[in-house]
Amino acid sequence: MIQRETTTDVPEATDLPSIIRPYGDTTGDAMVQMSFTMPVPAGKRAELAALALARQMGLDPASVVHAKAMGPHFTFFIVYGKVNHLIDYAGIEVPEGREYPLLPAKEVDLAIRTVLKRRLVVVGACIGTDAHTVGIDAILNVKGFAGEKGLEYHREIQVVNMGAQVTVEELLERAKAEDADAVLVSQVVTQKNAHIHNTKQMAAAFHAAYPTAVGPGMGRPLLIAGGPRFDTVTEAELGVDRIFGKGTTPAEVASYLVHALLPTWTPQEDS
Known part of the structure; x- marks a missing residue:
C-alpha cells in the first residue's frame, strides 16, 4: 500500500x-x-x-x-x-521532492521479505569525535521521531547502532562483520567542516574496501549520510549514495532503502 x-x-x-x-x-x-x-x-x-x-x-x-x-x-x-x-521570488526554482514513494512499514517489510528473502542489515553510527546521537537514534531506535517508529520497528530490518564517536576503521570492520546492506552515518558537529571531512573519509574507506557495485550480495553497502548542515554539498562530492537533512523521518529512510536496494519491487497500489 x-x-x-x-x-x-x-x-x-x-x-x-x-x-x-x-x-x-x-x-x-x-x-x-x-x-x-x-x-x-x-x-x-x-x-x-x-x-x-x-x-x-x-x-x-x-x-x-x-x-x-x-x-x-x-x-x-x-x-x-x-x-x-x-x-x-517568482523566479526561484524549487528542487523536486523525493523520487520514490513513501511506503508504510508493512510494505517495507513485505518488499524485503519478498525480494531479499532475508533481513536487511543496517549499521549506523556517529563517526569521528561527534557525540550527538539524537539524529541517528531518531532514525534507528524503535522510539523513532515525529510520531514514526525507527528502523528497529521493522521485523525485516536488522539494526546495529554503534553509537557515538565511532572511528571509520571501527565502522568498516563492523559493516563487514555484519555483512551490512546499508551504512548510516550521522554528523551534527560542523565546526571547521568536520562533518564533511569525516563523511568523505568514511566514504573513501568503503569505496576502497568494496571496489564492486552497491547492492545486496554485490559488494559495497549503500552509504547514507545525515545531518543538519549537508546542504552545501552533493552526494557526488561526499562519495555517498544519499544525503538526508534536518527533519528526515524514519519512513523516508526505510522507503529509500527499498527504492535503492530492491529496485525490482513494485509498490503496491491502493486496493
Whole structure:
C-alpha cells in the first residue's frame, strides 16, 4: 500500500509576488537582524567595528542593538539594519521532492521479505569525535521521531547502532562483520567542516574496501549520510549514495532503502 501524502494548494508562479524585500517593522521595509562574534574586547571601538562590517555587508543604515563581552577578548553583537537587495521570488526554482514513494512499514517489510528473502542489515553510527546521537537514534531506535517508529520497528530490518564517536576503521570492520546492506552515518558537529571531512573519509574507506557495485550480495553497502548542515554539498562530492537533512523521518529512510536496494519491487497500489 502506498501512503498517499496530503498536499496543500500551492499558488501558481503567476500568482506569486515577483519582487520581495525582508520584513522588519512594516511590510517591505527591508530591515533585517543578524548576529555574529568578533575577536575584540567589548567597548565603543568594537561596536564601531561591528557597524563597519554591517555596512560592508550592505546594511545601511545599521545599528548595534546588543553587544556583550564573551570573555576578555571577544564580543557578541546583534545588528539591525536595512538592506538594499531585492529578491525575484517568482523566479526561484524549487528542487523536486523525493523520487520514490513513501511506503508504510508493512510494505517495507513485505518488499524485503519478498525480494531479499532475508533481513536487511543496517549499521549506523556517529563517526569521528561527534557525540550527538539524537539524529541517528531518531532514525534507528524503535522510539523513532515525529510520531514514526525507527528502523528497529521493522521485523525485516536488522539494526546495529554503534553509537557515538565511532572511528571509520571501527565502522568498516563492523559493516563487514555484519555483512551490512546499508551504512548510516550521522554528523551534527560542523565546526571547521568536520562533518564533511569525516563523511568523505568514511566514504573513501568503503569505496576502497568494496571496489564492486552497491547492492545486496554485490559488494559495497549503500552509504547514507545525515545531518543538519549537508546542504552545501552533493552526494557526488561526499562519495555517498544519499544525503538526508534536518527533519528526515524514519519512513523516508526505510522507503529509500527499498527504492535503492530492491529496485525490482513494485509498490503496491491502493486496493
